[in-house]
Structures are given as structure tokens and as C-alpha cells.
Amino acid sequence: MANNLLKGKKGIIFGALNDMSIAWKVAQRAHEEGAEIVLTNAPIAMRMGEINKLAEECGNAPVIPADATNMDDLSNLFDQAMEHLGGKVDFVLHSIGMSPNVRKGKHYTDTNYDFYHKTMDISAMSLHRVLKVAYEKDAINDWGSVIALTYIAAQRVFPDYNDMADAKSLLESISRSFGYHYGVKKKVRINTISQSPTVTTAGSGVKGFDEFVAYADAMSPLGNAGAMDCANYVISMFSDLTKYVTMQNLFHDGGFSYTGVSNEVIDKFAK
């Protein structure tokens, strides 16, 4: 259902890897809502070529490779995006996460610090890098909106989420800190959306992920929020209907974050 919520708006979407990616759905919805978009991902992620299908579907959106940990790549991305779009952007989606420690099965207590640095850089500092480049180039219009995706392991312990929990805490802090400065300077708003566990390539990398999804579903009064619903929430945050929301961590999780325990979970312990 399209409502022209983003008519006339332009944006950059990071992180569409395949059709399970949350960013993929955001791109589809942004296009449906009338936005003009530029797609980007790490050069290595583009070798699979799937993003070209999405680009075609989204009105032949340009695909510009950028490693989100590389300042030259990000600078080039913003220059090219503004050239293509004919001006500044109105929204940016940061949908990026990767932990080599998780990938290699390193336990949190036995972390590899080179990997740990990479986790922080890719999954959290990359938001600061993107914002710094945009801020210096004055690349986002007044009242523009930046969203980064996060997970509740930033607030509460989920043991197998590993160092990604630390990265998400940093990511949320960067969104608040930069949100202050960018808000004062340009009225640009920056928020994180804390999404239910969702079956995607990044999500499935977490040990015991299926059980995790089932547990969260049983704990959430509305059930787990899906990727398309997450995309819809992101679109509302990119629209002018949410202009005064900034520096927030917004839970999009069917009520999970404020539920102590559900009857469904309690019933599993009934003797």
C-alpha cells in the first residue's frame, strides 16, 4: 500500500545483500512511496550480484560500492549519489552488521581483539564515519532522517550475541551523540530502530538463532516483527510525519522489550 510518504525525497540505502535483508525491503518500500534512491554495499557483497535485481526493481537505482569502514569509499559514495540525485539527500539507512568473532565461533570471553576491532568498526563506527562524511559535505537536507538498525542486546544480555552486543551499544550511543550535533546544526534527526530477531543472512549467523526467534516470538504480545514491518517503520521515520523524533532508540519488537514474562513462556515451566 503506497501513500506517497516519500514523494520528492532522495536517499541512500546501505546493506541490501539479498531479498531477506531488511535494507532490501526498505529499498522496495522507499521506491513504492515515491523516493529516488541510491543503493550501496561493501564491494565484496556485490560480487553475488543480487543487488542489481533490486536496483532494476527500484527504477534503475544506481549501485555504488562502498566499504563502510573506508572514508575514501564513503566520500566517493556521497559525491556520486548527490551527482546522480541532483542534490542533497533526505534520508540514509545504515543497515550494516558483521562480527568476525561470531563468524569464527569465538566465545565472548575468549575474544580475538583484531576481530573485535573489526566488529566495532563495521557495525558501529561506520555510522559515525557515514555521518561525518555527510556532515562535512553538508550532504543531508534540513529535517533529513538517518536510521540505523540495532538489537536489544545493547541493553540486556543475550549470551550468544557476543561482541555484537557491544557494537550495538556503541551504535546507539553514536546515534544520540551525533544526533545532538547534527540536530543543532541542520535539524537532521538520527535514530536507531531496535528490531525483533529476523531471519536474514546476518541474523542467522548467531548461534542458536532459531530457538532465539521462537523464544522472542513467545515473549512478545504481538509476536516478532517481520522485515517488511520493520521497513514500514523505517519509511515512517524517513517521512515528514515524524519530524521531531531524534536521538531515540525505538523498539520495533511486538512488545518484547517491555514484557517481563509472557503466559506462553510461563506455561512451559508448569509441572
Ligand SMILES: NC(=O)c1ccc[n+]([C@@H]2O[C@H](COP(=O)([O-])OP(=O)(O)OC[C@H]3O[C@@H](n4cnc5c(N)ncnc54)[C@H](O)[C@@H]3O)[C@@H](O)[C@H]2O)c1
Ligand atoms: N536479522 C536480525 O535478527 C536483526 C535484528 C535486529 C537488528 N538487525 C540489524 O539489521 C541490520 C541489517 O541486517 P540484516 O539482518 O538485514 O542482515 P544482512 O546480512 O542482510 O545485512 C547486513 C549487511 O551488512 C553489510 N556489510 C557488512 N560489512 C560491511 C561493510 N564493511 N561495509 C558495508 N556494508 C557491510 C552486508 O554486506 C549486508 O548487506 C544489521 O545492523 C543487523 O545487526 C538485524
